[in-house]
Amino acid sequence: MVLPVxxxxxxxxxxxxxxxxxxxxxxxxxxKVMVGDGGDPALLAGMRAHANFVEYAPIVLILMALVELARGSQGMLWIIGAVFVLARIAHPLGMGRSAPNALRAGGAMATWVVTLVLAGWALAIAVDAGDTDAMTIVPVETAPRG
Structure with missing residues (x-):
């Protein structure tokens, strides 16, 4: 099955x-820094921005794929995915600034909201699927001892 979103x-x-x-x-x-940040605050900020992206992107993509496989609304997934992408662009742009700013905070907050919405959506799908008779426990008969 193709998951276009x-x-x-x-x-x-x-x-x-x-x-x-x-x-x-x-x-x-x-x-001329091959390992670590070399004491450069800008390089450290860039490293953290990259690491932060790598920390959040996999779980969001996994949740999106599972929701999409479970027939989640493609329209809502497009919106959530677009918000995530914009947040992940805004956050590192904000990380490059020395003072707290809206890009960094907004990117972080939007990422958290997207993650929580997808987690809740996935949980709702799982709970709803649990209400069906798809999973039935069938007793196993024991063989007579002789």
Missing amino acids: TLVIAAACAVINIWLAVRLVRGRMSG
């Missing part, structure tokens, strides 16, 4: 991941 959002996430990696490589090259 999840596939598109996963592709967008792959592009974001490469964008974040390229930003790091450029920072490493200009600072």
Whole structure:
């Protein structure tokens, strides 16, 4: 089964991941830092932004795929996926700024909301599926002892 929404959002996430990696490589090259952050706050912020993306993207994509497989509304999934992608672009842009800012906070908050909405949606689907007779316990007969 093809999961068009999840596939598109996963592709967008792959592009974001490469964008974040390229930003790091450029920072490493200009600072001549091959491992770690070399004490450069900007490089550390870039590393954390990339790591933060890698921490959230897999669970969101897994939840999206499972909800989509369970016949979740594609329209709602498109909206949730778009919010996630925008949040994951905003967050690292905000991480590059020294002071607290709306891009970083908004990106983080939107990511949390998307994750919680998908988790709740997945749980609701699971609970609803549990109300059917799809899972029936059949007793096993024991063989006579002789």
